[in-house]
Amino acid sequence: MATSKVFDNFVDFGDNPYLTGPHEPVRKEITESTLECIGEIPKDFSGIYLRNGPNQRFQPYGSYHWFDGDGMVHSAHFEDGKVSYKNRWVTTKAFEIESNKKKSIWPGLMDTPDRALETAWGSDLWLKDNSNTDITIHAGKAISTFYQCGEAYSLDPLNLNTLGSIDLRSIGARQMSAHCLTDEATGDLLFFDYAAKPPYMTYGVLNKKSELVNFTEIDLPGARLPHSMAFTTNYSILMDLPMFWDPKLLKEDIHKVTFYPEIQSRFGVLKRMASGDTIRWFEADPCYIYHVINSWEEGAEVVLDVCRMSTPVPSPEVRQKLSGPYGTMLAWLKLDACYHRYRFNLETGNTKEERIDDLLTEFPTINNRYGGLPSRYSYHVSLADTDVILFDGLVKIDSNTKNSQTYKFPEGSFGSEMQFAPRNNSQTEDDGYLLTFVTNTKSNKGEIQIFPAEDLSKGPLCQLIVPQQIPPGFHSSFVLPENL
Numbered sequence: 001m002a003t004s005k006v007f008d009n010f011v012d013f014g015d016n017p018y019l020t021g022p023h024e025p026v027r028k029e030i031t032e033s034t035l036e037c038i039g040e041i042p043k044d045f046s047g048i049y050l051r052n053g054p055n056q057r058f059q060p061y062g063s064y065h066w067f068d069g070d071g072m073v074h075s076a077h078f079e080d081g082k083v084s085y086k087n088r089w090v091t092t093k094a095f096e097i098e099s100n101k102k103k104s105i106w107p108g109l110m111d112t113p114d115r116a117l118e119t120a121w122g123s124d125l126w127l128k129d130n131s132n133t134d135i136t137i138h139a140g141k142a143i144s145t146f147y148q149c150g151e152a153y154s155l156d157p158l159n160l161n162t163l164g165s166i167d168l169r170s171i172g173a174r175q176m177s178a179h180c181l182t183d184e185a186t187g188d189l190l191f192f193d194y195a196a197k198p199p200y201m202t203y204g205v206l207n208k209k210s211e212l213v214n215f216t217e218i219d220l221p222g223a224r225l226p227h228s229m230a231f232t233t234n235y236s237i238l239m240d241l242p243m244f245w246d247p248k249l250l251k252e253d254i255h256k257v258t259f260y261p262e263i264q265s266r267f268g269v270l271k272r273m274a275s276g277d278t279i280r281w282f283e284a285d286p287c288y289i290y291h292v293i294n295s296w297e298e299g300a301e302v303v304l305d306v307c308r309m310s311t312p313v314p315s316p317e318v319r320q321k322l323s324g325p326y327g328t329m330l331a332w333l334k335l336d337a338c339y340h341r342y343r344f345n346l347e348t349g350n351t352k353e354e355r356i357d358d359l360l361t362e363f364p365t366i367n368n369r370y371g372g373l374p375s376r377y378s379y380h381v382s383l384a385d386t387d388v389i390l391f392d393g394l395v396k397i398d399s400n401t402k403n404s405q406t407y408k409f410p411e412g413s414f415g416s417e418m419q420f421a422p423r424n425n426s427q428t429e430d431d432g433y434l435l436t437f438v439t440n441t442k443s444n445k446g447e448i449q450i451f452p453a454e455d456l457s458k459g460p461l462c463q464l465i466v467p468q469q470i471p472p473g474f475h476s477s478f479v480l481p482e483n484l
């Protein structure tokens with residue numbers, strides 16, 4: 001059955017490159033279960049691929065940054081060789097307030113904070129919580145979150161209705177950042193937040209019944225901007241990285257993200273259920289990390305695999321090339337991360353680190369059944385040489401052999417963060433399929449593509465054509481039928 005809900009406001013988004021072209025927001029929420037299919041949908045897997053991302057509804061308050069857009073979740077539900085697509089905005093508290101007023105209320109990341117606003121979120125409590133960044137499956141619900149901390153919104157993974165926010169403060173926690181993680185082995189949800197004022201970081205655990213079973217402050221030397229965390233069977237790993245708001249300017253309410261190459265990176269290893277004052281910090285070379293690949297224990301060592309940026313600030317060449325009114329945003333969104341491995345020795349306190357792969361890749365995912373456990377394969381996107389972020393290819397990396405497989409999309413098509421869908425009764429780590437949404441700028445329609453995980457370089461087994469565009473976005477998850 002096909003349904004469609006059109007949002008009536010017409011907005012001229014001007015020439016902002018993150019509101020036009022492939023990044024132009026869609027105006028309709030649709031449900032479509034009859035999709036044109038090129039190839040054949042494999043019948044030996046089931047589940048739901050979900051992807052969050054910015055999809056601005058109203059004329060922006062001021063300067064628009066890609067991170068400011070209202071969260072919209074796209075889903076592809078696979079069952080018995082059939083698929084249904086839908087997309088829905090996350091109806092956050094801010095989205096409802098702005099919908100009632102029919103305009104944007106909150107300044108964005110590139111604007112000046114408006115401290116007169118009664119309600120705001122974010123690590124410095126002035127941004128709109130648009131819940132646009134991440135989506136994680138926990139206790140049968142999809143949890144959407146915001147990269148700069150906010151509320152955790154609970155969505156029905158089947159119909160994508162927003163069920164409301166988890167009232168973190170009433171259960172004793174504070175806010176939740178994007179990149180909270182579900183341990184599929186226990187059902188625990190591990191989360192953190194960060195803030196401009198002490199406590200600069202908190203860490204918590206919700207069990208599979210959504211009860212808060214650990215919550216603790218993490219002592220940091222100042223306000224930090226961590227983007228993600230990691231976990232193993234016994235430990236959680238939190239980050240104190242040397243890219244953060246200039247502390248002097250922050251006192252004047254100016255948020256200037258600055259990289260301090262003279263300061264070491266620090267990784268805090270904490271027993272999952274322990275108090276923050278027992279955390280052990282391991283030092284490593286200065287860098288910034290957006291995304292974790294996986295982490296696990298090997299004897300006395302905690303292994304942490306990430307996509308690491310050694311120089312996270314734009315180079316003079318990039319700054320010169322990307323000038324103009326949107327130049328600063330475009331330059332800072334240039335990601336040049338590589339696969340990197342840390343080993344933190346719990347007996348000696350030493351850190352070892354090495355680059356695993358020289359390819360520039362980002363938005364890594366794994367077979368989620370291996371989360372916190374030793375894993376070999378990870379699935380990344382490659383970044384197109386364009387002013388805006390677009391993913392022009394897919395990469396599978398084998399960290400044992402350091403070999404990789406790549407697939408390049410045809411010109412004008414761009415992918416999304418992949419998810420691994422295991423084949424029914426799969427026995428090996430890569431026995432399954434890789435799912436991605438595609439933004440096809442030639443047809444101006446979205447696509448759902450399915451690749452064989454054993455060898456993604458073979459190209460898609462199946463392309464399903466969605467009647468409207470699917471703009472590029474951020475993070476995704478895959479819901480196994482047993483987790484619904």
Ligand SMILES: [Fe+2]
Pocket residue numbers: 133147178179227290291474475
């Ligand atoms: Fe992220």
